[in-house]
Amino acid sequence: MLSALIFTALAANIVHAKSDNFSAQQLSQVESIKKEALESDLAWSLVESLTTEVGPRMPGTPSDKAAVAWAVAKFKTMGFDKVWTEPATFPKWIRYSESAAIVSPSPQKLHITALGNSISTPKAGIQAEVIEFETLAELENAPENAAKGKIVFINYRMNRDRDGNGYGPAVQARRSGAVVSAQKGAVGYVMRSVSTAHHRFAHTGGSHYKDGVTKIVTSAISNADADQLHRLIALGKPVSININVQAKSMGEGTSYNVIGEFTGSELPNEHVLIGGHLDSWDLGTGALDDGAGVALTMAAAKLARSKGQTKRSIRVVLFAAEEFGLWGAKAYVKANEKRLNNIVAAAESDFGAGRIWAFESNVHANSLPVVRDIASMMKSLNVEYIGKNAAGGGPDLIPFRPFKIPAFGLEQDGTDYFDYHHTADDTLDKIDPANLRQNVATYAVFAYMAANAKTRIIGKNLLTK
Amino acid sequence: MLSALIFTALAANIVHAKSDNFSAQQLSQVESIKKEALESDLAWSLVESLTTEVGPRMPGTPSDKAAVAWAVAKFKTMGFDKVWTEPATFPKWIRYSESAAIVSPSPQKLHITALGNSISTPKAGIQAEVIEFETLAELENAPENAAKGKIVFINYRMNRDRDGNGYGPAVQARRSGAVVSAQKGAVGYVMRSVSTAHHRFAHTGGSHYKDGVTKIVTSAISNADADQLHRLIALGKPVSININVQAKSMGEGTSYNVIGEFTGSELPNEHVLIGGHLDSWDLGTGALDDGAGVALTMAAAKLARSKGQTKRSIRVVLFAAEEFGLWGAKAYVKANEKRLNNIVAAAESDFGAGRIWAFESNVHANSLPVVRDIASMMKSLNVEYIGKNAAGGGPDLIPFRPFKIPAFGLEQDGTDYFDYHHTADDTLDKIDPANLRQNVATYAVFAYMAANAKTRIIGKNLLTK
Numbered sequence: 001m002l003s004a005l006i007f008t009a010l011a012a013n014i015v016h017a018k019s020d021n022f023s024a025q026q027l028s029q030v031e032s033i034k035k036e037a038l039e040s041d042l043a044w045s046l047v048e049s050l051t052t053e054v055g056p057r058m059p060g061t062p063s064d065k066a067a068v069a070w071a072v073a074k075f076k077t078m079g080f081d082k083v084w085t086e087p088a089t090f091p092k093w094i095r096y097s098e099s100a101a102i103v104s105p106s107p108q109k110l111h112i113t114a115l116g117n118s119i120s121t122p123k124a125g126i127q128a129e130v131i132e133f134e135t136l137a138e139l140e141n142a143p144e145n146a147a148k149g150k151i152v153f154i155n156y157r158m159n160r161d162r163d164g165n166g167y168g169p170a171v172q173a174r175r176s177g178a179v180v181s182a183q184k185g186a187v188g189y190v191m192r193s194v195s196t197a198h199h200r201f202a203h204t205g206g207s208h209y210k211d212g213v214t215k216i217v218t219s220a221i222s223n224a225d226a227d228q229l230h231r232l233i234a235l236g237k238p239v240s241i242n243i244n245v246q247a248k249s250m251g252e253g254t255s256y257n258v259i260g261e262f263t264g265s266e267l268p269n270e271h272v273l274i275g276g277h278l279d280s281w282d283l284g285t286g287a288l289d290d291g292a293g294v295a296l297t298m299a300a301a302k303l304a305r306s307k308g309q310t311k312r313s314i315r316v317v318l319f320a321a322e323e324f325g326l327w328g329a330k331a332y333v334k335a336n337e338k339r340l341n342n343i344v345a346a347a348e349s350d351f352g353a354g355r356i357w358a359f360e361s362n363v364h365a366n367s368l369p370v371v372r373d374i375a376s377m378m379k380s381l382n383v384e385y386i387g388k389n390a391a392g393g394g395p396d397l398i399p400f401r402p403f404k405i406p407a408f409g410l411e412q413d414g415t416d417y418f419d420y421h422h423t424a425d426d427t428l429d430k431i432d433p434a435n436l437r438q439n440v441a442t443y444a445v446f447a448y449m450a451a452n453a454k455t456r457i458i459g460k461n462l463l464t465k
Numbered sequence: 466m467l468s469a470l471i472f473t474a475l476a477a478n479i480v481h482a483k484s485d486n487f488s489a490q491q492l493s494q495v496e497s498i499k500k501e502a503l504e505s506d507l508a509w510s511l512v513e514s515l516t517t518e519v520g521p522r523m524p525g526t527p528s529d530k531a532a533v534a535w536a537v538a539k540f541k542t543m544g545f546d547k548v549w550t551e552p553a554t555f556p557k558w559i560r561y562s563e564s565a566a567i568v569s570p571s572p573q574k575l576h577i578t579a580l581g582n583s584i585s586t587p588k589a590g591i592q593a594e595v596i597e598f599e600t601l602a603e604l605e606n607a608p609e610n611a612a613k614g615k616i617v618f619i620n621y622r623m624n625r626d627r628d629g630n631g632y633g634p635a636v637q638a639r640r641s642g643a644v645v646s647a648q649k650g651a652v653g654y655v656m657r658s659v660s661t662a663h664h665r666f667a668h669t670g671g672s673h674y675k676d677g678v679t680k681i682v683t684s685a686i687s688n689a690d691a692d693q694l695h696r697l698i699a700l701g702k703p704v705s706i707n708i709n710v711q712a713k714s715m716g717e718g719t720s721y722n723v724i725g726e727f728t729g730s731e732l733p734n735e736h737v738l739i740g741g742h743l744d745s746w747d748l749g750t751g752a753l754d755d756g757a758g759v760a761l762t763m764a765a766a767k768l769a770r771s772k773g774q775t776k777r778s779i780r781v782v783l784f785a786a787e788e789f790g791l792w793g794a795k796a797y798v799k800a801n802e803k804r805l806n807n808i809v810a811a812a813e814s815d816f817g818a819g820r821i822w823a824f825e826s827n828v829h830a831n832s833l834p835v836v837r838d839i840a841s842m843m844k845s846l847n848v849e850y851i852g853k854n855a856a857g858g859g860p861d862l863i864p865f866r867p868f869k870i871p872a873f874g875l876e877q878d879g880t881d882y883f884d885y886h887h888t889a890d891d892t893l894d895k896i897d898p899a900n901l902r903q904n905v906a907t908y909a910v911f912a913y914m915a916a917n918a919k920t921r922i923i924g925k926n927l928l929t930k
Contacts, residue, residue: 052696055573063572107528108520108750111889199664200749200890224892228750231517284665285573285693424576425665427689 021370021454029307030377030445037303037441044433046074046295051285051428058282059321060092060253067278068256071294071318075260078302080316082263085256088331090321092253093117095282096246100190100221102232103127103240110229111222112190113202113283114245115174116324117209118218125244126151126188126217132233136173139180148185151241152177153192153233155226160196164351164414170194171205178218179210188243189218192226194418200224201423204281206325217245255279255320257328260298262305264313264451269339271313272450273346274300274443277322277396284426288417292431292439293349294318300443310451312344319396322350329396333403340403344457345450347408348394349443352420353431354413356442358384360391363406367457374449381442383410404461410442486835486919494772495842495910502768502906509898511539511760516750516893523747524786525557525718532743533721536759536783540725543767545781547728550721553796555786557718558582560669560747561711565655565686567697568592568705575694576687577655578667578748579710580639581789582674583683590709591616591653591682597698601638604645613650616706617642618657618698620691625661629816629879635659636670643683644675653682653708657691659883665689666888669746671790682710720744720785722793725763727770729777729916734804736778737915738811739765739908742787742861749891753882757896757904758814759783765908775916777809784861787815794861798868805868809922810915812873813859814908817885818896819878821907823849825856828871832922839914846907848875869926875907 019027050070057067068085075083093116100112131150133139139147139154154173159166171194178189193203200222209215221229232239258278264270276293280286301314320328333340359378361371368389375385386409393400393407400407413435420426450457484492515535522532533550540548558581565577596615598604604612604619619638624631636659643654658668665687674680686694697704723743729735741758745751766779785793798805824843826836833854840850851874858865858872865872878900885891915922 048696052693053571053700055567055571055693066571102520106518106520106531109889198894199666200888200892201665224890224894227894228517228520228892231513235518423665424574425689427665427693429663429689429692 019373021373022449022452026452030448033303033306033444033448034381034441036306037444038437040299040303040437040440041433042302043295043299043436043440046298047287047291047431048428050294051287051291055285056282057278057280057286059090059255059279059324064255064279068258071258071278074298078298080260080262082261085258086332086335087254087256088320088328089252089254090324090327092250094248094250098245100241100243103242105237105239106232110225110241111200111202112219112243113204114247115204115207115218115220117207117249118245118247119215120246120248121217121244125242127240127242128187130229130233130239130241132230136177136180139184142184145185147181150186151188151190151243152181152186153190153229155192155230157192158194158196158418160415162413162415163411164417166196167194167418174205174207174220178207178216179213182214182216186216188216190243191220193220193222195223197223197419199425201425203422204283205422206323217243219243219245255328257320257332258318259315261313261315262301262310264311265309266311268313269342270344270456271315271342272447273315273317273343274447275317275319276349277328278318279321279323281323281422283422283424285428286426287428288352288420288426288430289422290350292353292436296436296439297349297443299440300447303440303444304448304451310448312451314447314451322396326396326399329399333399340400340405343405345406345408346393346397346400347410347446348396349410349439350394350396351412351414352417353436353439354415354417355435355438356383356410357413358386358411360386360409360411361389362391362393362408362460363389364458364460364462367406370453370455370457374446377445377449378442381438383442404459406457406459408446410446412439484838486838487914487917491917495913498768498771498909498913499846499906501771502909503902505764505768505902505905506898507767508760508764508901508905511763512752512756512896513893515756515759516752520750521747522743522745522751524555524720524744524789529720529744533723536723536743539763543763545725545727547726550723551797551800552719552721553785553793554717554719555789555792557715559713559715563684563710565706565708568707570702570704571697575690575706576665576667577684577708578669579712580669580672580683580685582672582714583710583712584680585711585713586682586709590707592705592707593652595694595698595704595706597695601642601645604649607649610650612646615651616653616655616708617646617651618655618694620657620695622657623659623661623883625880627878627880628876629882631661632659632883639670639672639685643672643681644678647679647681651681655684655686655708658685658687660688662688662884664890666890668887669748670887671788682708684708684710720793722785722797723783724780726778726780727766727775730774731776733778734807735809735921736780736807737912738780738782738808739912740782740784741814742793743783744786744788746788746887748887748889750893751891752893753817753885753891753895754887755815757818757901761901761904762814762908764905765912768905768909769912769916775913777916779912779916787861791861791864794864798864805865805870808870810871810873811858811862811865812875812911813861814875814904815859815861816877816879817882818901818904819880819882820900820903821848821875822878823851823876825851825874825876826854827856827858827873827925828854829923829925829927832871835918835920835922839911842910842914843907846903848907869924871922871924873911875911877904
């Protein structure tokens, strides 16, 4: 592996000497940064500290507050030139307890979790017969009152893939399952987890209710439990379960985006924006989602700055309350709307800690030569360049999209990501230190080069020729 | 793979034609049984039914009673000639609830399970500072009162291996940790799970108290939680946790060994004894431990009988209350002590559902030629013959040992077994159907040949020449 890396690194160097956008010295510094990043445990020590000393970081909780303090302190210790917070508000929701069981025909526990925003059941739970649907669409197409008095169970099986393409189709039943179930007369809703796992963890995640539609409890069971329920139902006898969720919507909560910046030497207002989200769900310690993104972008910024001040600034934004609906990102865009044009390149890391396998841009055509220069310096890290120029940029960059800033995708291998996503099992041991270092190296190359390019990268908000 | 199997099968056939212990027709029937077993889903359908329609089977619970009824009915449906039950009593213990959390310095949940036999804590749990030891021996060697007023945490890391050799050393801290902790003044005991897993499941299992030593709560946390606790303690500040266990010892319980027998044609009293244990812990559905052993030995007996009556009987014993301390096996030995000499070969399957990779005997030297004939017919199933003649035979055969019956080990690959053992994650999806079929085939070869051998296999209870 290493010898292959060295070989492609040498091959890559020959190309770079020809760049119009970067001096030979700069390209040599990029090689040096890559090397240092691949030997650095800075990101590991950051994510270890965050997930151990703070732990889970549910928006609006004391732990979330501790995470904000942690981030401010770390940015300062790491020598960032400016460190500040910006408030974000969101609808706060708290989980107290959750349990479920098959009541008949064969009593046994189910491993369940309430979906975010769920109402509570009565203290003794709700108990009813289960009616199974394969997909949300099948439920939508069912007759009026098809689920009257029953608990709807949607057993949609998510697809596993490196790029996580199974998530979108699966998440529909999480977001809207309870609403459609209530419209069909159901008294409760439970789904197969949005998950690719073969373990007995239920996956939580955001869900919503709709005005005018009765709110019913909304929950997910582990894949193993979904299989069990499916087999029992297939035997043809009525299957009854009990669901007990105690949770509460708490009105408006407040948290903070935490921002650290290394100031640029020539064009300090122009800046690269990288980051992750500081909050997590409450079940695990949020190591993959998104402790890794937080840690690796903080470490990458530090390494990108390690050869001296960059021409433009490098800003790390740790977004608040992402899990509840991108509330930190929305607040950031609102508070900084007039300055978004200063962003020369933006990328959020929020897809675990798998190896980065591809680099994509979403920029003005004039900026593609710079993008290709950056991509060529990532080759030695086994990162492919995808030339479609249509990158999304990460969940917290969605609120930025109307402004067509230069967005980038540093695409992680997410094959296993949805085995752990939003579960109690999202813990530090799921991060591979070598992959984390490769991520840091890739982000450091990206941040350094975007900050130092001769001509700034521009977004599609400017007219294309 | 298949072509390799066929090749070795053909090669094996040539050897067998020379056997003194089996006729050519018998050896041909063995080949036919193997083939049918490798195509049969009988064992899968049995373990699917047991784990789905009965679910967890904790000794003395209504589900355990349902499992006994299930086994009796299945034996009858499958056409066993005799089906009966024999009672076994045991100290009954029930788990109601369990939870734990780090209270300070960084509040977060711990995934915990009570060990079998644990006392309850007060309703609000117990709360104390944690003191960590690497091994039980380190705790034993600690000064008097070393753990006074504290919760002892033993963080012993179990070794992963195909033959499960890590279990013995690790299980000492489960069996006796609470006793030694109390002797050192502790108010509670928690251990790193006896586990090779990287998932957030706590592993339960048997434990004991000692007369004259204060009983304290005894529990295990998942490996991920043990790592977290270890990291926090290593930071040097006092770490306090709360453990809340509600459980109860219920006096004497009763369950039943369930026995099915195919009667032999010539020597019906002489019999092969195979089986597993019918009970399971309450956390999972006991698919690997020991639904698989139950199902595969039932299926193997059926296949061994499929060419007509065997010369000797084939008996399947599904032992009761194994998890609480081999109570069914002890009762079986006691009730059948005078007839144990009728056993011509015994093997229990209780190590999951991994591929069988080795075959070992523990018999009188005179019987080794028959053993080698049986082993040679397993070669095509990729089963090695281990010639040490010192097999253990499986946990439920431990009470048989003083009688030196002919015991056998059909050794499963247990590399992953302790990832799931005694956890909520021991569910049907952990069984590989192809491996299960290979197990059935191996047990069917074993049962057929031991039941049909010209000369009976004898144990070491007879004088060796």
